[in-house]
Amino acid sequence: MSAIEAPPRSASSAAQPGRARRRVTLWLQSLALPVAALVIFLALWVALVEMFHPAPYLYPTPGSIGSALHDHWQLLLESTLNTLQGAVWAFMLSALLGGLISLLLSAVPVLYKALFPYTVIIQTIPIIAVAPIILIWFGVGMPSIVACALIIAIFPVIANTTTGLRSTDESLRQLFTLYGATPWQTLIKLRLPFALPYFFAGLRIAAGAAVVGSVVGEYMAGMGGKHGGLGFLIAETASRLQMSTLFCAALASALLGIAFFVAISSVSTYFLSSWHESARD
CATH class of the missing domain: 1.10.3720.10 (MetI-like)
Structure with missing residues (x-):
């Protein structure tokens, strides 16, 4: 007796994981530039403080x-x-x-x-x-x-x-x-x-x-x-x-x-x- 074959998944259900991965990838790509800008901003902030040594209550x-x-x-x-x-x-x-x-x-x-x-x-x-x-x-x-x-x-x-x-x-x-x-x-x-x-x-x-x-x-x-x-x-x-x-x-x-x-x-x-x-x- 041959084994019962599982019904093939529909194209829409098979495409859902790929669509979810694409969404996550696009979300990470859209997040990369703002995070990089934040890191650069904090680095410049620290550099300016180390360079000019402003008073703590001002800067x-x-x-x-x-x-x-x-x-x-x-x-x-x-x-x-x-x-x-x-x-x-x-x-x-x-x-x-x-x-x-x-x-x-x-x-x-x-x-x-x-x-x-x-x-x-x-x-x-x-x-x-x-x-x-x-x-x-x-x-x-x-x-x-x-x-x-x-x-x-x-x-x-x-x-x-x-x-x-x-x-x-x-x-x-x-x-x-x-x-x-x-x-x-x-x-x-x-x-x-x-x-x-x-x-x-x-x-x-x-x-x-x-x-x-x-x-x-x-x-x-x-x-x-x-x-x-x-x-x-x-x-x-x-x-x-x-x-x-x-x-x-x-x-x-x-x-x-x-x-x-x-x-x-x-x-x-x-x-x-x-x-x-x-x-x-």
Whole structure:
């Protein structure tokens, strides 16, 4: 009796390991140049310090920054988590309120013409000029921090989502009208799916803006002690000329913003990759 032969694998299943290896190879190749640039930058940094010997409180070395990171990692972690809390609240509010305002502006053309220019004007006002007003209104603490971050994060959501809702293909709108679709059905089945990539584009911008706004809010109206975030830590270390710890706090802020952006980009890719070109490889 002959042995039972296993069915041959399909071409698509056989190609999956090769496709995965290619993705890993491309990812490593894209990572090689940034890593090389970082190494060159650190080498130049060390060379300049060894050449000019600046004062430590003016120009710290990478080694002193590493030592500060090792000595104050717990404080940096607590500050980062506190900043993340304010950024998450501001991001969620910007997504909710920005989406609702965009729906309102796109549904009522008169409101769009009357109010949308003011959203652009308000966005150009520096947050450092508005922060004292927010501090007077909300007091010192998390509400002021979230308000500062919300002001920065909400406008990219409004601008991008409104553009998406107003950019729906007119021929598709007429097709929905021809088949007797109600305005609600047109909104749910046509306009919202068409605007979804724009909405996620606004969220990706708002993710980083929420972190920046949270740090600025903590700098201007933050809490001290155990509840202080990265903004408060930056202000405190700058006043004491603790440059190594200041660099660590700035680096933690940058990494937090990058992590937040990557997380929202991953969610965007999950929802859009199956049907929209912007999220495909």
